[in-house]
Amino acid sequence: EVQLVQSGAEVKKPGESLKISCKGSGYSFTNYWIGWVRQMPGEGLEWMGIIYPGDSDTTYSPSFQGQVTISADKSFSTAYLQWSSLKASDTAMYYCARHQTGAVGPTRADYWGQGTLVTVSS
Amino acid sequence: QSALTQPRSVSGSPGQSVSISCTGTSSDVGGYNYVSWYQQHPGKAPKLMIYDVSKRPSGVPDRFSGSKSGNTASLTISGLQAEDEADYYCYSYAGSYNYVFGTGTKVTVL
Numbered sequence: 001e002v003q004l005v006q007s008g009a010e011v012k013k014p015g016e017s018l019k020i021s022c023k024g025s026g027y028s029f030t031n032y033w034i035g036w037v038r039q040m041p042g043e044g045l046e047w048m049g050i051i052y053p054g055d056s057d058t059t060y061s062p063s064f065q066g067q068v069t070i071s072a073d074k075s076f077s078t079a080y081l082q083w084s085s086l087k088a089s090d091t092a093m094y095y096c097a098r099h100q101t102g103a104v105g106p107t108r109a110d111y112w113g114q115g116t117l118v119t120v121s122s
Numbered sequence: 123q124s125a126l127t128q129p130r131s132v133s134g135s136p137g138q139s140v141s142i143s144c145t146g147t148s149s150d151v152g153g154y155n156y157v158s159w160y161q162q163h164p165g166k167a168p169k170l171m172i173y174d175v176s177k178r179p180s181g182v183p184d185r186f187s188g189s190k191s192g193n194t195a196s197l198t199i200s201g202l203q204a205e206d207e208a209d210y211y212c213y214s215y216a217g218s219y220n221y222v223f224g225t226g227t228k229v230t231v232l
Contacts, residue, residue, distance in 0.1 A: 061221075
C-alpha cells in the first residue's frame, strides 16, 4: 500500500528555522516525483515545488523560490521542506504528494500525505 | 503564474448534475492535456478524482467526469450525492515542470 506519512504539527516563533518531512512507503521512492503544496487557513491549494528523489532534480514555483528549500534523502525514502527564517505568514497546512509521470514529466498527484500544520506566532 | 479561475461555489439537489469550470491560458490548461481534479473534505487531504482531463482513477465513481475545451476544463458531477459536498480544485501542468492550482470551488448539496 502506497503511503506518505508526514511529520507532526509544529509551533514556532518568527525567525526560527524548521524542516518538515514526508516519508514514502509501499513503492519505489526514487522513481516518483514528490510535490509540496501549501494551504493557508481557509484558503486554497498552492503549488510550491517538486523534487525527483532519484537525482534530487528540483523545480520551485516562482512564488516560493528563495523562501523554502525542498530536498530528499533516498536512503530514508523521505522528502523535506525547510525554512531558514519563518514568518507569521508561513502559518499553514503543508501537504506532500506523490506525482505520476506522463509524457512531459510529473502530471498528477495520486497519493497525498496527511498534512503538517505549521503555526508561526510570537 | 496566476491561479486558474474557478467559480467560488456551485450547488445542486441530490440527483442533479453540477459542473465546475476551470479557466486558464494557452500556457497551462489550453497547452496540455494534463488537467487533474481534486476533492477535499474539511480537515482532510485532497483526493485525486480526475486526471489527464477526463480519466478516472480506480475507485472513483463514474458520476465524476472531466472535459476540456480550449483554455477551460470542466468537472461534472452527475447524480449528486450528499457525500459529494466538498471543495474541488483543478490542477494543470504549466510547462517546464511548473504547475498551477485553481482557486477552488465549494460544492453544496441542497
